[in-house]
Amino acid sequence: MSDDADPRGRLVPALAVTVLFAVMALAATSAEFDAEAAGFPADASVVHNLGYALFDLGEYGVATIPSEGFLAAFLIVAVALDVAVDGAVYLAKREEDGSIIAAVGQAFTDGGRDGGER
Numbered sequence: 576m577s578d579d580a581d582p583r584g585r586l587v588p589a590l591a592v593t594v595l596f597a598v599m600a601l602a603a604t605s606a607e608f609d610a611e612a613a614g615f616p617a618d619a620s621v622v623h624n625l626g627y628a629l630f631d632l633g634e635y636g637v638a639t640i641p642s643e644g645f646l647a648a649f650l651i652v653a654v655a656l657d658v659a660v661d662g663a664v665y666l667a668k669r670e671e672d673g674s675i676i677a678a679v680g681q682a683f684t685d686g687g688r689d690g691g692e693r
Contacts (some may be wrong), residue, residue, distance in 0.1 A: 621642065
């Protein structure tokens with residue numbers, strides 16, 4: 576008999592999820608926030624300041640907000656997305672008879688013809 580048929584096997588995970596939800600709901604509802612929201616000046620551009628930090632132009636007085644923290648997050652996300660795309664391309668390759676075939680097939684090749692005829 577499988578464990579799925581036994582309702583006692585699901586009781587502990589169900590209780591754990593319920594307790595975790597209750598703790599997170601309690602934390603979210605009891606959190607106190609300041610009445611005045613912190614933010615950036617209305618005329619400040621986060622994108623421009625990120626570019627200034629990327630090219631280290633803050634010393635020239637053009638940056639209006641400190642954005643080095645944004646720069647670190649931006650670069651980490653960029654590397655993670657690059658790794659994801661590289662992994663997707665690697666996984667999209669197929670193998671036939673021990674040789675790797677490109678994911679796009681013969682779209683960018685001459686179709687495997689011998690010689691250079693067109």
